[in-house]
Amino acid sequence: MTHPNKNSQKLPNIQPRKPKKWQRFLLRTVLSILLPYLLSPPDISVYIYHITVALPS
Secondary structure (H helix, E strand, O other), X not given: OOOOOHHHOOOOOOOOOOOXXXXXXXXXXXXXXXXXXXXXXXXXXXXXXXXXXXXXX
């Protein structure tokens, strides 16, 4: 009578977790909003010509 080796047991079938529908929707929404800003070139041409500060007299 032979005993099965404990180390030779089958490992549970581990499948990658799929994101839920709301997570996929949220990720797609955030990417669609942020992606144009992340891919656009930096805006270096910021000029302030005149600042008027009105102080109460």
